[in-house]
Amino acid sequence: MCFCRCSSMIYEFDFNFDSLYIVVQIHPQMKSISNYKAKFIPGITAVTVQSLLHIHHQAPANPFRSTLPITQLDDFTAACYRRDLPAAMKALSFMQKHQIWADSVTYSELIKCCLARGAVQEGKLVHKHVFSAGYQPKTFLINTLINMYVKFNLLDEARALFDQMPERNVVSWTTMIAAFCNAGMKHEALKFLIFMLRNGVRPNMFTYSSVLQACSGLPSLKQIHCSITKAGLDSDVFVRSALIDNYSKWGELPNALTVFNEMETRDLIVWNSVIGAFAQNSDGDEALNLFKHMKRCRFLADQATLTSVLRACTGLALLELGRQVHVHVLKYNRDLILSNALLDMYCKCGSMEDARFEFTRMMHKDVISWSTMIIGLAQNGFSHEAIEMFQVMTSSGTKPNYITILGVLFACSHAGLVDKGWSYFQSMEKDFGVKPGREHYGCMVDLLGRAGKLNEAVELIHNMEAEPDAVTWRTLLGACRIHRNMDLAAYAAKRVLDLDPDDAGTYTLLSNIYVNTSRWEDAEQVRKVMKDNNVRKEPGCSWIEVDKQIHAFVLRDSSHPNIDEITRKLIQYVQRLREVGYVPDTSFVLHDVEGEQMEDPLLYHSEKLAIVYGLMALTKGKTVRIRKNLRICGDCHLFAKLLAQMEDRNIVIRDPIRYHHFQGGVCSCGDYW
Template sequence: MAGILRACASVAALEQGKQVHADIIKIGFELDVSVSNGLVDMYGKCGRIEDAQEVFSKLLEPDVASWNAMISGLAQHGCGKEAVLLFEQMLQTGVKPNQITFVVVLSGCSHAGLVDEGRNYFDSMTRDHGISPKAEHYSCMVDLFGRAGCLDEALNFINQMPVEPNASVWGSLLGACRVHGNIELAERAVEQLIELTPENPGTYVLLSNIYAAAGRWDDAGKVRKMMKDRSVKKEPGCSWIEVQNKVHPFIVGDSSHPQIEEIYETLETLTLQMKAAGYIPNTNFVLHDVEEEQKEWILGHHSEKLAIAFGIISTPPGTTIRVVKNLRVCGDCHTATKFISRIVSREIVLRDTHRFHHFKDGQCSCGDYW
């Protein structure tokens, strides 16, 4: 049962996970710690953090894995302060944290911008708990500094590491450079990443996107040519939504779905309503050297927008729409989804590679920090 729950969690299969939960109750496994931990993890990764908390609260003697799963779920949902409070509660109960505990609590600090708290917890690993930091802890710290815009501090941290920084560490720095538009530092990170993992397409794509966002189209083109010469293929952006036990995937500008015309019509109507409410398409997120009108068309048909529109026309009014994306949600789609949630009076839960976003009444749970 724990293994099945892990499978459901990995692909955000909420409905199947709920069915497994029902079977667990029938069989009588609900008080088994490993199964309960699996439920906490599954609900957290499927966007139902309240259900994860309910399962966790019923554990009579949660072990360190239980605490880790709950803290991780809170971190993924942007509840950094709650994750920190839960970690402190864990310490008070006498449960000893392990290396994974510090990965998830540092991740929670990173997603919530809690730089000082993250720095203190990192220092306490060795000082108070006798745990030597591993590569993933250093990566979390670089991510923490980078997301907060402290790129110089992130670089200084890397330079002072007692071990050789790996691809994860440099990847965290590169991601921060993409968010804050630091081309010089991005190029340095890419040099290291290409040397460590030359086959990873994400490195080339991020650098190309950074150049494109800065209008350096020639440089962006050189990076894409480098990818072609080295036979490195980019993973296409894809979003999917489950409706009536069927998964519906979408890519940008999709034309394959049987209801695509209705989906496009719904998006056109939504776009007019959003613009009337103050929405302005941010074409800076279209990383192609094309005319402005074409940029707006591409932007309006990003995969997550298509999935959301399909969810609107395929589910009853008031139903929560749950979408999963294999890449980081772009800034314009994030803004647009806030408008859509208010217009259609729906909660929209979007899981990307970094975290969960809960859109409701024109606001997002991340507070525009992700």
């Protein structure tokens, strides 16, 4: 018990320095407050009591207003709680001069106020004030200051403050860990977790939900999940959504789903996490199912939900559903991320009219909006418009980035604009500050290669700054196939296999090249290596939707009920198309050197089986939708086009969208494009 005399009034205190709590009991004359709890600062004075009373609006008409310091502290406290920053700062400078201190809570209110207004200078003044001689800020207050610096993006200041703290609690550590995560400094974040454990501070759910961000892409996820479970912290929704998101980044959707399913109570963000997980891992169907489930549970979709739903539509090329989502997007039409997702949906679904309309309507556009349009135009065959769009973009003052320029180079490649592409490539670093990366080189190899300038393409690879990878060489290999340059193709194929020894398609191609050039021994050698390495060609698989039923065709798989009829039809169609000059490209099939069993190579083409089945269904008046139609090779596309022409059924076959267009790739039938 302690007494404090202030003029004629006597206050009694119960205080406890350790817990920093103080129980104030007012003299019987002021019995309105009893057992009143508040923060306490050492060196208690009448002023403190006064401010405590004031904070809780129970100050009686008091006898202290006459003395200047008390009035100032009063003003300060009141201003902090009113969130009146200028008044608070004015009072603060006075207090600084007269060595008067307020309590931690009041300071933390002031810091909140600085944060809300982005007042960095004022925040720094508060920092200086509470660290000036005569006052010892408590851990709580320093935590608040550290958080302020973190939110102002002043990591160095935050770090310095953290380093000089006499004591650090779980909040101090968590604040720093979260800061590192936000800045993308994963390793620092994990290092701090380890230091924290060494210092004997136990992480809580706040810590883990941050730490999990730092683990994305690191193999320690399982360990962390275990510690969370052991510590009994896995019932927290924040931790759960972070876990879901993490498993999603590893592509471990079953684990993500388990974490989700085990939850008793869910909130919107957890729903968004799990829907996003499936949408991002190109399982649009499951994402949409979850979305339906979410609506049945009476949750209302927000921007993040709709963004993921749009992404699911994009992956499935579900233009109609995308349009329906668009209606809901209208209510958030100022959300840039959502608008960009909508743009991309229209582009990827091939509706450039809608995309252009949306783009024009958008009030704010960022580099992603522009890039989406440039890439969308280029993918849909409007290469020149894409390049014009890029010029409008740069003159409108938006700085292009790595991806934008990839899109522009792709547009040039698609349109065969060798010189233009080359000049963009050469000046990109000077003009836009983007250093050409491996993928830009890959685009140029594609551009030169498609244009038949194979030697220049090789030379470019040899002069690359970054090391060429398997994709780079595969791009060259694709170009060699187009231009039938066997020698260079063999060279490129070997480079691919050096870097990616499991690439079955490339073995096949290399072996075929040797067969075609009568180098039987080399061909045999390739087949042997393939066998020794136990490399198997992944069976291609194609889907087609007929009357809302999905029909899958897998290589050598005869489980489809109509497979015999479809096969007969395919052979028939190919025969008829051959008569009009179609030469099927069968270089993807592994030739048998001994020539023992030469099956019709066309039957290996699951894509063609799907196309034929679709056509048969159309003839019967059914509704056919081609799904996963974004990766179709040149031969299958040609086949479909000729078939449509021949049948004259008014079928429109769109030019294929080269989905993984910046790199050499393989279509689902195993062919290069």
